[in-house]
Amino acid sequence: MRSLSEWYNDIFASTAVASYREDERIFRTRFMRTWFVIFLCVVAAINLASLFGVGANEYHYFIGNLILVNLISAIGLQLLVGFTGLLSLGHAAFMGVGAYTSALLITEVGCPFSLSILAGGAAAALCGLIVGIPSLRIKGFYLMVATLAFQFVIEYTIIHWEGLTRGIRGIELPTPHLFGIPLEKNQAYFIFVFLLAVFFMWGAKNLTRSKIGRAFIAVRDNDISAEIIGIPIFRYKLMAFAVSAFYAGVGGAVFAGLLRTAIPEDYVFLNSIIFLAMVLVGGLGRLVGTVFGVIFVTLVPVLLDLLVSYIAHAFDPNFTVYMGPMKELVFGGLIILFIIFEPEGLVGIWIRLRDYFKIWPLPYISE
Numbered sequence: 001m002r003s004l005s006e007w008y009n010d011i012f013a014s015t016a017v018a019s020y021r022e023d024e025r026i027f028r029t030r031f032m033r034t035w036f037v038i039f040l041c042v043v044a045a046i047n048l049a050s051l052f053g054v055g056a057n058e059y060h061y062f063i064g065n066l067i068l069v070n071l072i073s074a075i076g077l078q079l080l081v082g083f084t085g086l087l088s089l090g091h092a093a094f095m096g097v098g099a100y101t102s103a104l105l106i107t108e109v110g111c112p113f114s115l116s117i118l119a120g121g122a123a124a125a126l127c128g129l130i131v132g133i134p135s136l137r138i139k140g141f142y143l144m145v146a147t148l149a150f151q152f153v154i155e156y157t158i159i160h161w162e163g164l165t166r167g168i169r170g171i172e173l174p175t176p177h178l179f180g181i182p183l184e185k186n187q188a189y190f191i192f193v194f195l196l197a198v199f200f201m202w203g204a205k206n207l208t209r210s211k212i213g214r215a216f217i218a219v220r221d222n223d224i225s226a227e228i229i230g231i232p233i234f235r236y237k238l239m240a241f242a243v244s245a246f247y248a249g250v251g252g253a254v255f256a257g258l259l260r261t262a263i264p265e266d267y268v269f270l271n272s273i274i275f276l277a278m279v280l281v282g283g284l285g286r287l288v289g290t291v292f293g294v295i296f297v298t299l300v301p302v303l304l305d306l307l308v309s310y311i312a313h314a315f316d317p318n319f320t321v322y323m324g325p326m327k328e329l330v331f332g333g334l335i336i337l338f339i340i341f342e343p344e345g346l347v348g349i350w351i352r353l354r355d356y357f358k359i360w361p362l363p364y365i366s367e
Helices: 004-011 030-051 058-083 091-109 113-136 141-160 186-208 211-221 223-228 233-259 269-282 287-314 319-341 346-359
Strands: none
Touching: 058 091, 058 186, 058 211, 058 233, 058 269, 058 287, 091 113, 091 141, 091 233, 091 269, 113 141, 113 233, 141 269, 186 211, 186 233, 186 287, 211 223, 211 233, 223 233, 269 287, 269 319, 269 346, 287 319, 287 346
16 A cells, blocks of 8 residues: 555655656646646636527636736746846837837738748848847846847837838728638637747747757856856857847737737837746746746736726716825835845745645645
């Protein structure tokens, strides 16, 4: 008969692995695989229930689409900032490149939606390679300023090159089709973006556990030591910029398809700050932290809007006038508090909770 500790070790297996091949696995333990399957089943159940008018409506699916689009883009920034240690304030610009490339290909060339997404990612990746060139000589604050300059160049180009981008009017897009299937409703679009986000998360997880991902981490921890042991740091810095920009470009193209338009104000400097906040609040160097950060930063403004609307409806209709600016202050204050008091981000809280319940109620069993 098996002992209790043996059953425990089967369910909550340690993340320590015995071989390099095992270390590269996406799901290292049965516990992780089980929770992922449960998560997929819950998402499928929600979608099936909504077909019968139960559960989520179109507004809920729209918010879900926003979270997933932001997640795709934020994963790219996490790979650049969290895993490679290269600061960037131009992530929204890469999204803009992807969005406008996709929009122009659809409206001017008649390119299919799926191919336009890949083209948007490729165009953004090319820009990422160009922006990454200064990383050969500069890093830290100075590299961040270089990415900030790129952000403003793209903003200016989108607004003033009216012959191509149509200026502040933006580019209107038709209903996207995927292999002949119209993605007209938010629910249909949610299924597509959900599968895309899972695929890109899987790709990022594979990347971080590969030779390339380990080189990224070596560059982040100490680029001089990495170069001494033979890692071509400039090549991997360029690769990090290209991969990060590709994720952002795909996210921008998918976002334009969601809104059926590509307009300049969706890709301004403020959005670059918001994406950086998602990564910081979630936790640097942790892909699961990116998920937490995206959900938090996306949902908090929505919840604050609902709270203000409820109070205004219950007490004073003019309350929204007074509390409008307060929402931004509360949102910014929450981010600052996280950075100060929880530098590891939401993923740090998650790890502590996970480790606590790993041994509860059997604290004498070691991990």
